[in-house]
Amino acid sequence: MTIHQMPADDTKPAYNYAYLDEQTKRMIRRALLKAVAVPGYQVPFGSREMPLARGWGTGGIQITAAIIGPADTLKVIDQGADDTTNAVSIRKFFERTADARTCEATDEATIIQTRHRIPEAPLKPGQVMVYQVPMPEPLRRLEPREAETRKMHAWAEYGLMQVKLYEDIARYGEITKTYDYPVKVNGRYVMAPSPIPKFDNPKMHMSPSLQLFGAGREKRIYALPPYTSVRSLDFEDHPFRIQSWKQPCGLCGAADSYLDEVVIDDQGGRMFVCSDSHYCETRRAEGHRGAMLGDAAASGLVEETTP
Amino acid sequence: MPAETMIAPGFADPVFQSQAAFRALLAALSEPGTLQSVAAEIAPPEGLATATATALLTLADYETPVWLPEALRSGPAGAWLRFHCAAALVGTPAEAAFAVIDGLADEPKLSTFNLGTDQFPDRSTTVIVQVPGLEGGPALTLAGPGILGSCNIAPQGLRPGFTDELRENGALYPLGVDVLLAHGESLIGLPRSTQVEEAR
Known part of the structure; x- marks a missing residue:
């Protein structure tokens, strides 16, 4: 590269606002609208390569990039903390690519991107939660074939999950799943709440805020509109309990x-x-x-x- | 070129106008029954409300076939959509990802659009119903996800039996079309998850 081709130090990088191109944003936005129309159903989407590795929150980042605008204030947490590596990196990413206003206060944020926690402070109407999801398919450990799990969701065939929970009780006396605890949404779809502790599951039920879930590696988007029923799976004689x-x-x-x-x-x-x-x-x-x-x-x- | 055959401009600022319009659409479908406003300053082509045109500019592209009534398809609205969105205009309702219908027209019925499949309910059509007003009509009661308890809307100018069509559409859940009622710059979302009844 010769000297005159070198970009000046103050040149803004040549990518679009919020990093993604407009066609990608449209595709993600269409998937988001279908996701809120069918709560808990995993909508396939064309996940893009992002400038960080898959598994570092690329699904959540792509959703945030598709919804964020100049009026938004962004909070990013990783395991509940604002100051951990993943949270700091993602916050800087949006400060740089979208001139985003960022904050740490839960009640000041309009978009809260999260890895593995829901904030303790109650969420408000108008706030959007964006979850980073490593494994969107709650049935995957029970049935490895996508073609089969898709049919199980299509026909609401969730017996296998109940059997798994029952086997836990038979062997250990209690359901041993402590995070990513499966929930049933709007009485229809079984959904993975992302690896939040089961302590946070009750906060999803009838939450006043919109909740969006993005799995970048697995290429799935799903959503919970505000005031949607989210029931943690359990049994009458072994009711769901939090830590x-x-x-x-x-x-x-x-x-x-x-x-x-x-x-x-x-x-x-x-x-x-x-x-x-x-x-x-x-x-x-x-x-x-x-x-x-x-x-x-x-x-x-x-x-x-x-x- | 005579003025009536010129294609009107789309977004002046595509990035931020489409972002703001999308947030209004997202709010409309995640909180059914709330009146949302797409404040994008565009001059829509003849036959499309500002909200309809803005929604299509925001969401439609070469991946999404669009169904328009015959009169609109062959008129300025069709040319405008082809130019700005590069969207294919299809003649069969079931092939459309997005559709625009007039609230008072008898045809096509909601059930003739793509309802999705049991394994891919997300592939259904999003139907934008243009109505002469979103307030002041006969009241409908809505319930379902996104609504705390229930709420009322009163759109004007829906064809007789449209409430029954919405009810039948809701009964197909998780299949079914998602409806947006549009008038002027405003929208009300009626996703398939919403139960619609005539208010008593």
């Missing part, structure tokens, strides 16, 4: 949030902290103090805020 913890969050003292177990030394010491980092920070700023906040602040792990 619970014996202690509250070590930093903010929350007893109602999903907690991550963190190993803190090589003596077997451990602590439980909120997986939703923004929720935990908000509570600490409000003056809630967990039992281990002083220790964590002293070792520089968190900033201790005074209300």
Whole structure:
């Protein structure tokens, strides 16, 4: 490359707003409209190569790219946290390609792209959740052939899934699935809620916000309109239950949030902290103090805020 | 060239106008019964409402055959769609991905469009029904996904028996067409998941 061909430093890269070309956006938008019309049904779509590897959220990124506009504020979380690698990279991607306004506050966001969590703060009407989905087919581990699972969905033939859950109970005394726990949507389709902990399943039921699911590698899009029935599969004598913890969050003292177990030394010491980092920070700023906040602040792990 | 044979312009700013219009369409179909406005400033061709023309500019392209009534297909609307969307205009309703019908025309019935197949219900037609008004007509009660409890709409100028057609369409769920009622710059979505009844 000769000097005069070198792009100037301030040149904007020559791709479209939000990275995808308009024809791709139209294709994804058509798939999204069919997905909201048939809640829980997986619509095939022509997933594109993105500038990061499949498995890093390309499905969610393509949905966000197809819906985002100048009026939107984007929040991205990875396992509940705003500051992990995947979340930071995706946020930067949209800051760069779509001049997106980004935020960490759940109530300020209009689009929340998420990997594996639903925020603890209640969602509002008008907000859009975008889930990154690794495996959209809830029946895949029971039936590897796509031609067969497609028929099972077509004919609502979900006995195999009930048998799987029953076998769990017969062997272990309880349903052992703790994340990606299958749900039935609008009384018709069995759907994978993406690998959110089953703790988050009840938040999907009759949620006031629109929920969109994108699986880039598996080339599927599905959706839940607001106020849609989402029932976790269970049995009358073994009703669905969410996880619970014996202690509250070590930093903010929350007893109602999903907690991550963190190993803190090589003596077997451990602590439980909120997986939703923004929720935990908000509570600490409000003056809630967990039992281990002083220790964590002293070792520089968190900033201790005074209300 | 005489002015009436000229093709009217499409979006002045395709990226952002189509994005805004799509969000209105997404809201219309995910929250059935809510009045959504596509504020795109375009001059639609004769026979298409602004909302209809904007929806087709946003969604239609060479991958999506479009069905128009005969009069529109051979008129400026057909030429406009071919030029801006490169969409094929088909004469058989069942081949269409998108269709535009007049609310008062007797034909074609909703059931003559593509209803999807049991393994691919997403392949059904999206039917845009142009009506003379979205308020002030006989009330319909809607329920289903996207609606908290139930809600009422009152579109004008739907042919007799259209509510029955919508009910039969809903009974096919998860098959069936998805309907958008369009007038002026406004839209109301009636996806197949919505149950429609005459309000009592």
